[in-house]
Amino acid sequence: MQVSHTCTPIFDESNLVSAAGLAPVLGLAEHAGLSQSLSAMTVASPNPVVKSRTLIAGMLAGADSIDDLDLLRAGATPKLIGAVRAPSTLGTFLRSFTHGHVLQIAKTNRDLLSRLPTMVPAGEGPIMVDVDDTIRGVHGHQKQAAAFGYSGARGLNALLVTAHTEGSAAPIVLESQLRRGNIRSGDHADWHLARGLSTIARIAPDRQVLIRADAAFCQRSNITTAEQAGAWWSYTIPQWKTVTAAISSLDEDRWEPISYPQAIYDDESGQWISDAEVAEAASFTAFTSRPKAQRVKCRLVVRRVKVKPDSQVALFAPWRYHAFITNSDLSRVEADRRHRGHAIVEQVIAELKQDPSAHLPSGKFVANRAWLAFAIIAFNLARAAARAAGMGLARMQSLLRKIVAIPARLARTGRKIIIHLPRLWPWQAQWSRLWNAASSP
Numbered sequence: 096m097q098v099s100h101t102c103t104p105i106f107d108e109s110n111l112v113s114a115a116g117l118a119p120v121l122g123l124a125e126h127a128g129l130s131q132s133l134s135a136m137t138v139a140s141p142n143p144v145v146k147s148r149t150l151i152a153g154m155l156a157g158a159d160s161i162d163d164l165d166l167l168r169a170g171a172t173p174k175l176i177g178a179v180r181a182p183s184t185l186g187t188f189l190r191s192f193t194h195g196h197v198l199q200i201a202k203t204n205r206d207l208l209s210r211l212p213t214m215v216p217a218g219e220g221p222i223m224v225d226v227d228d229t230i231r232g233v234h235g236h237q238k239q240a241a242a243f244g245y246s247g248a249r250g251l252n253a254l255l256v257t258a259h260t261e262g263s264a265a266p267i268v269l270e271s272q273l274r275r276g277n278i279r280s281g282d283h284a285d286w287h288l289a290r291g292l293s294t295i296a297r298i299a300p301d302r303q304v305l306i307r308a309d310a311a312f313c314q315r316s317n318i319t320t321a322e323q324a325g326a327w328w329s330y331t332i333p334q335w336k337t338v339t340a341a342i343s344s345l346d347e348d349r350w351e352p353i354s355y356p357q358a359i360y361d362d363e364s365g366q367w368i369s370d371a372e373v374a375e376a377a378s379f380t381a382f383t384s385r386p387k388a389q390r391v392k393c394r395l396v397v398r399r400v401k402v403k404p405d406s407q408v409a410l411f412a413p414w415r416y417h418a419f420i421t422n423s424d425l426s427r428v429e430a431d432r433r434h435r436g437h438a439i440v441e442q443v444i445a446e447l448k449q450d451p452s453a454h455l456p457s458g459k460f461v462a463n464r465a466w467l468a469f470a471i472i473a474f475n476l477a478r479a480a481a482r483a484a485g486m487g488l489a490r491m492q493s494l495l496r497k498i499v500a501i502p503a504r505l506a507r508t509g510r511k512i513i514i515h516l517p518r519l520w521p522w523q524a525q526w527s528r529l530w531n532a533a534s535s536p
Contacts, residue, residue, distance in 0.1 A: 111170040114156040115503035115514055116526065118175050120480045121152060122533030127210040127479075132203040138188075138196045142180075146188045147200075147469065149179045154473035157495055159453035161186045171505045174512070189462040197461065200468035201270065204475060205290075208267065209297045211479045220261055221303040221327065222295060223433070224269070225440040226288055226312050228254045228280045231273075231448070231455055239460035242276035250276050251455060253447075253467060254284060256291035257440050264487035266443050267478050269294050271471045273455075273464040280311035285320040292324040305329060305423060307437040313420070315382050315389055327423040329434045332395070337383055338418050341376045342397055349374045350399070353428055370401035375427040381420050393420045396427050396434070446491045447474060484522075484529035497522040498529060 121129075129151075133144045140146065153164035166172075167179040180188075232250040233241045243249050252274040259266035269291035274282075288306070295304055304326035308317065313330040321328040332338055355371035379395035399414040419434050451470035455463040474491060481489040484498055504515040520526065 109171060110505045112172050112175050112503045112505060112514075113166065113169060114172065114499050115175065115501050115516060116499035116529075117152050117156060117172070118514070119526075119530045119533035120155055120476055120499065121148070121176055123211070123480055123483060123529070124151075124207065124476050126533065127207050129203070129207060132206045135202075136196060136199045138191055138193075138199075140188050140191045143188070145178050146180050146185055148177065150185060150189075150466075150469045151473045151476065152176055152179070154451040154470055155477060155495070155499055157450060157500065159450055161189075161456045174505060175503075175514070186457070186462075189457055189465050190459050192461050192465040194461060194464070197464045197468050200465060200472070201290075204268075204468070204472050205294050205297075207472065207475060207479075208269070208294055211475075221305040221433075222258055222260055222299060223436060223439075224288075224291060224295065224304055224306045224326070225257045225266070225437050226255070226284055226306065226308040226317070227257075227437075227440045227444070228252055228274075228311075229444045229448075230276065231452060233455055235458075237458040238455070238463075239458060240275040244276045244278070245280065251460075251463065252276055252278050252280075253444075253452070254280075254287060255440065255443060256287055257443050258291070258295060259439065261436070264482050265478060265490065266439060267475050268443065268471045271467055273460075273467045275460075281314050281317070284308075284312055285314070285316040288317060289320045289324070292320070292326060296324070303327065305433060307434060309437070313381075315385065315391070318391055322422075327421065329419055329421040329423065329430065329437075331417070331419045331434075332381065334416075334418075337380070338395070341379055341395055342416055342418060345374050345376065345397065351428060353398070353431060355400070371398060373398045373427055373431045379420065391420070393422050394427075394430070395420055396430050398431050442490075443474075447471075450491055450495070480529055483532040484525040486525055498526055501526065 130144050130148065133147045136143050149164060149167060153167055156166060158164050158166065161182045164182045164185055168181070173179050230244045230246040230248055230250045231253055232248045241249055241251055244252055254272045254274060255268055256270040257266040257268050270287040272287055292304065306321050306326050306328040308330050310331040310333045313332050318328055350372040351374065353371050353373050374397050376395040379393060381391045381393055383390055395418060397416055397418045399416050402413055402415055421430055423430055425433065447470060451473055452467060456466060457463050477491045477494050480498065481487060481494050486494065501516060501520060506513045506515060
């Protein structure tokens with residue numbers, strides 16, 4: 096069928112909306128006081144609430160650059176979601192931010208997390224708080240603070256503190272910060288971790304928290320922050336001399352097979368047959384180079400994975416060791432399984448890089464900081480909308496495709512606006528559930 100010969104496109108319809116799902120998502124945000132919290136910003140720009148809502152709505156609709164925000168001005172979208180602003184105005188708005196204003200956006204994110212009832216982590220077990228960072232590559236020489244970081248790429252460093260529980264919903268972002276590209280991963284992470292833990296204490300009091308991070312964050316300051324909040328912690332520890340000595344002292348009868356990828360459970364022996372085992376040192380003290388008062392007595396759990404026989408590394412070391420320290424009372428097998436779950440933060444980073452943070456659109460560093468802070472709010476609103484729609488484990492891209500990016504035609508009857516949506520939409524039930532949650536008292 097030759098469509099070009101049978102159809103004539105004309106861009107003249109003023110009642111169409113390309114992303115009708117923005118209405119219930121933003122309605123959910125307004126129930127949680129989004130505009131009220133944004134009104135507390137002191138940025139020197141007129142109508143900061145309208146501009147901030149435009150940025151967040153555009154990111155929820157799939158915008159990953161300032162120019163993409165123009166999609167909100169097409170058709171009848173402003174009639175559905177409220178006033179919007181032009182991309183050029185929003186670019187000027189972002190460049191007017193200071194570091195203090197970015198912290199005000201972060202406060203808005205914390206307020207939303209505490210006010211949205213769907214954001215309280217559900218499920219059994221402790222709340223896992225993950226700390227990690229990533230390099231967001233940039234191009235050109237006009238990007239302020241861009242430098243070559245640990246990945247070898249020129250870019251800016253984004254620090255994230257996320258939280259989730261097993262099997263209940265996808266993670267939320269508690270804290271974030273865009274930093275210069277050549278910063279050390281763990282620098283000042285304790286400050287952001289403390290703010291994230293205070294948010295968890297507000298939205299889920301009396302819940303046990305387990306903090307997880309890789310070796311870059313294995314620092315005394317981060318452990319102190321966790322202990323002051325009464326949280327468990329689990330940090331990958333570098334291969335220091337004390338660590339290698341403790342691993343060497345482990346007897347062979349202390350290693351226990353664990354459930355690992357491609358493992359097989361043997362019913363007769365009641366054990367897992369795999370190429371991975373876990374053991375725990377009898378006693379361990381971390382940070383021995385520090386004064387005695389700053390040393391940490393903790394558990395050292397070690398996982399070893401057999402190297403493939405056809406690998407040259409197998410000629411020198413048949414096992415590959417991974418050690419971490421923890422203060423939890425979980426069994427060594429359970430502690431190792433929980434620690435490996437830290438990889439879920441990589442999914443959050445991938446989602447942010449795929450949509451709202453695919454680009455850092457400004458040459459000004461603080462403007463890019465503000466962009467990331469608004470992207471985090473959009474990300475968490477997508478999480479809240481997914482849970483309200485009964486799609487708790489849905490990713491941001493899935494929510495955009497199924498709930499937000501649904502076309503509609505607006506019609507008026509009396510003083511009401513009727514939203515005509517596609518018939519037989521596959522996710523009609525989920526969309527209606529979100530709409531009811533956003534429009535209910």
